[in-house]
Every structure is written in C-alpha cells, then in structure tokens.
Amino acid sequence: MNNQQSNQYPHYQVIIVGGGQAGLSVSYYLQKLDISHIVFEKNRVAHSWRNDRWDSFCLVTPNWQCRLPDFPYQGDDPQGFMLKDEIVEFVEAFAEKINAPLNEGVAVTRVRRGKQGWLEVTTSVGEFTADHLVVATGGYDIPIVPDYAHSLPKHIAQVHSVNYRNPQQLPEGEVLVVGSGQSGVQIMEDLHLAGRKVHLAVGSAPRSPRLYRGRETTEWLYDLGFYNLTVDKHPLGDAVCHKTNHYLSGRSGGHEIDLRKFALQGVRLYGSMNSINGTMLEFKPDLTRNLDEADEVYVRIREEIDRYIAENNIDAPEEPAFEKLWEWKSESGPVRIDADAAGITSIVWAIGFRPDYSWIELPAFDGKGHPRFRRGVSNAEGLYFIGLPWLNTWGSGRFLGIAEDAQYLAGVIHDKLEAVQSQTCTSRRPAVA
Structure with missing residues (x-):
C-alpha cells in the first residue's frame, strides 16, 4: 500500500472490483509487475459459480479450454465438461496458487473522480483511492423479467434462471421455460429428463453442432481461429457484443441440442414470449423463423469446417447432409394459450440479465448503460473492464481468453504508471545552468 501526501484514505495504484477468475487473473499479472x-x-471467490447456477449445471465448453494464467486444466478428462462444483474448485485453486491481495465480503458501492484526479472508491469497509480501477464484476447483475409478468396470478410460480436449482423446486404441474439461450435450453432439458411436461418459448438464439466429422466442434473452431477473432474484425462490429451465444450442452459427456428433436419427444414449442394478461399467455408468430435461423447457423458452422478440411487436405470422416427432423407449420398469427387450461403451474424466465454499473460515477457508458471500451480500456481515464463477452475476441469472457485480456490490461496500466513516474521525475529535475 502506498499512502500519498494530502490523501487521508489508503491508496493503491490499482483497485480490482471482483474476485472471480477475471479479477484474479489481472491480479496475477499486476503482482508480476510489482x-x-x-x-x-463482495461475496466469496467463485461466488457466481457456486450460488447462481442450477444443481446439474456444467460448462458447454470442454475442459481443455479451462485456462487461467499459468494455470491450465490439470485433470484427466480434457474432453469432458466441468460440473458446477469442479468449476468452483478450479477457481479456488487458482486463487490459492497466486495468493492475491484478496478481501472477501467487501462491497464496492461508489466510484467517482476525486479532486486530486485519483479515483475515490467507497466500500462497505471504508474509503480508498486508486490511480486505476479494474471492473471484473461481469455483466450479469440484474435478472431480466418483463413488466407484464406482474399480471400473472400468484398461483403460478415464477423463478428466474439465476434462482432455478432443480425440477423438485417447482410445484407439480407443467412448466413454461421462456428463452432458448444456453440457460433456457439446458433448464428445459433438465426438466424434461426429470419427467416434467415442458413448454418452451423459443427466441432467436443460434445453435451449434457438438461433434462433427470426427472431432468436437470447438476443436475445429479453435483451429479455424474463431476464438481469436477480434471484435473490430467481426462483420457485426460492436453489435456482436450483445448477441446470444450458440446453444448446446456439456451434460452427460456433451451433445448438441436440436429443439425439433425435443418437440418430437413431447416438449411443446412456441415463438418468442409476447405478453401475459392474467392466465392468458401470448407468443409471437416467429417459431418457424427462429428454428430455421438457428439451423442456418448450425449448417454454416458445418460448412466452415468442411471448407477448412478441404483446404488443408485433412482426412476426416464424411457426415450426411443436414435434414430437419420435423417441420413446424407456419403460424398465421400470435399463439395464445391459457396457462390454467394447459396445466402450467410455473414459469422459468431465462431471458438474460442487465448490467448494473450505477455505482460507477464516470462518463464511461452508452445510453443503455453498457460500458464503452477498446480491449477493456475505458474512455474514462483510469477505468478498465474485464471478463465481458467480446472484450476483445470471441474467447473473451471465457476461461480460454481471460489470460490474454488480463495480461494486456496489466501492461497498459504498467505503461501509464511508468509514464506518470517519468513525468514526475522530469518535473523535479533541477534546471541546468
């Protein structure tokens, strides 16, 4: 700790907010740079993995992608998929190894610019100042539940995916899962395998193969350089940061998820949720489009792999052409059902989260509250972000890309501190007569 003159509070060159894998990775590199x-x-290391996931949760990316700075996956199943408790153990082991200056149970409630130019940081244990501050809290702060959900009668239970744990948690009866991103489809499958009758409101999330032409698809994509694709080179630009991830599963050794297959097994599919009025549930007439567009992405991924195999003369087994298991009859208008008549007694909202950076009083956000940055370096001097999707590459926000992002930010901070130190030394140097 470096207490500076005219500063009544403890001062650090860097304060990191968030002690998960992203924040700890930045700490690792800052320690190396002294x-x-x-x-x-705010809570404990690996809190979100431990407390904000359902019981059967596992990663959708294979274990070989679990890499933190100088801390690769060390188990005996690199092709497997870590369960929730194994993820917690992995992050805790990394924290123990690097011995970061970690203070658990400390909430940061306010960050603002001080009179001396430092960042003033208010916490649950007092005030601090810093030259730089790294936000490593993730972007999953406020669970999204639409306003119209309040009109649902109280006898129909509602739970957000962050609070879902297992099928036994929900009352007897049929369940509507709203949202077909990674959480939505995996919770749907969790309920379906438990013998529950499930209804699914299908959104616009894309899907991906799990295995293709003899290899796990993520291995092909890694070789193709997809995980190193930077946001500035992506066709969608910054808009890709807000796109939903492809859905698939790591459950039971990993498999792809084809919603048409689940429909054949009894899961009732609808389009996107549109509104609720009492027990009346209304869905948009977009199921056909959403299923087709998810399949189109699925097929494009296969075609990219086919092209790579052909260009590199790789000996790989052939696969049959993609065929839809089941064709949904196009809707002519909104679909309405009565929850009571359908036997739906609970709804699981799996439509994501909103970030909450209201505690940061700096001009660093767009009109929707999303941080503005390049490679995690904010336009507000001294402020940085890490652990967010597409911070720099497709691998950002995953275990696979954290080390590179953390090392880059630590280097930027180091260079800025060195520049300030050099200017200070120059200004104090006596003039030559």
Whole structure:
C-alpha cells in the first residue's frame, strides 16, 4: 500500500472490483509487475459459480479450454465438461496458487473522480483511492423479467434462471421455460429428463453442432481461429457484443441440442414470449423463423469446417447432409394459450440479465448503460473492464481468453504508471545552468 501526501484514505495504484477468475487473473499479472493493488470481492471467490447456477449445471465448453494464467486444466478428462462444483474448485485453486491481495465480503458501492484526479472508491469497509480501477464484476447483475409478468396470478410460480436449482423446486404441474439461450435450453432439458411436461418459448438464439466429422466442434473452431477473432474484425462490429451465444450442452459427456428433436419427444414449442394478461399467455408468430435461423447457423458452422478440411487436405470422416427432423407449420398469427387450461403451474424466465454499473460515477457508458471500451480500456481515464463477452475476441469472457485480456490490461496500466513516474521525475529535475 502506498499512502500519498494530502490523501487521508489508503491508496493503491490499482483497485480490482471482483474476485472471480477475471479479477484474479489481472491480479496475477499486476503482482508480476510489482504494482500495488487490492482485490475487493463482495461475496466469496467463485461466488457466481457456486450460488447462481442450477444443481446439474456444467460448462458447454470442454475442459481443455479451462485456462487461467499459468494455470491450465490439470485433470484427466480434457474432453469432458466441468460440473458446477469442479468449476468452483478450479477457481479456488487458482486463487490459492497466486495468493492475491484478496478481501472477501467487501462491497464496492461508489466510484467517482476525486479532486486530486485519483479515483475515490467507497466500500462497505471504508474509503480508498486508486490511480486505476479494474471492473471484473461481469455483466450479469440484474435478472431480466418483463413488466407484464406482474399480471400473472400468484398461483403460478415464477423463478428466474439465476434462482432455478432443480425440477423438485417447482410445484407439480407443467412448466413454461421462456428463452432458448444456453440457460433456457439446458433448464428445459433438465426438466424434461426429470419427467416434467415442458413448454418452451423459443427466441432467436443460434445453435451449434457438438461433434462433427470426427472431432468436437470447438476443436475445429479453435483451429479455424474463431476464438481469436477480434471484435473490430467481426462483420457485426460492436453489435456482436450483445448477441446470444450458440446453444448446446456439456451434460452427460456433451451433445448438441436440436429443439425439433425435443418437440418430437413431447416438449411443446412456441415463438418468442409476447405478453401475459392474467392466465392468458401470448407468443409471437416467429417459431418457424427462429428454428430455421438457428439451423442456418448450425449448417454454416458445418460448412466452415468442411471448407477448412478441404483446404488443408485433412482426412476426416464424411457426415450426411443436414435434414430437419420435423417441420413446424407456419403460424398465421400470435399463439395464445391459457396457462390454467394447459396445466402450467410455473414459469422459468431465462431471458438474460442487465448490467448494473450505477455505482460507477464516470462518463464511461452508452445510453443503455453498457460500458464503452477498446480491449477493456475505458474512455474514462483510469477505468478498465474485464471478463465481458467480446472484450476483445470471441474467447473473451471465457476461461480460454481471460489470460490474454488480463495480461494486456496489466501492461497498459504498467505503461501509464511508468509514464506518470517519468513525468514526475522530469518535473523535479533541477534546471541546468
């Protein structure tokens, strides 16, 4: 710790907010650069993995992608998929190895620019100042539930995916899962395998193969360089940061998810949720489009792999052409059902989260509250972000890309501190007569 003159509060060169894998990775590189810092974690290390996931949760990316700085996956199943408790153990082991200056149970409630130019940081244990602050809290702060959900009668239970744990948690009866991103489809499958009758409101999320032409698809995509694709080179530009991830599963050794297959097994599919009025549920007439567009992405991924195999003369087994298992009859208008008549007694909302950066009082956000940055470096001097999707590459926000992002930010901070130190030394140097 470096207390500076005219500053009544403890001062650090860097304060890191968030003690998950992203914040700890930044700490690892700051320690190597001998930069004074402290990590504030509101709860415990790996809290979100431990407390905000359902019981059967597992990663959708294989274990070989679980890499933190100088801390690769060390188990005996690189092609497997870590379960929730194994993820917690992995992150905790990394925290123990690097021995970060971690303070658990400390909430950061306010960040603002001080009179001296430092960042003033208010926490649950007092005030601090810093030259730089790294936000490593993720972007999953506020569970999204639409306003119209309030009109649902109280006898129909509602739970957001962040609070879903297992099928036994929900009352007897049929369940509507709203949302077909990674959480939605995996919770749907969890309920379906438990013998529950499930209804699914299908959104616009894309899907991906799990295995293709003799290899796990993520291995092909890694060789193709997809995980190193930077946001500035993506055809969608910054808009890709807000796109939903492809859905598939790591459950039971990993498999792809074809919603048409689940429909044949009894899962009732609808389009996107549109509104609720009492027990009346209304869905948009977009199921056909959403299923088809998800399949189109699925096929494009296969075609990219086919092209790579052909261009590199790789000996790989052939696969039959894609065929739809089942064709949905096009809707002529909104679909309406009565929840009571359908036997639906609970709804699981799996439509995502909103970030909450209201505690940061700096001009660093767009009109929707999303941070503005390049490679995690904010336009607000001294402020940085890490652990977000597409921070720089498709691998950002995953275990696979955290080390590179953390090392880059630590280097930027180091260079800025060195520049300030050099300017200070120059200004104090006596003039030559």
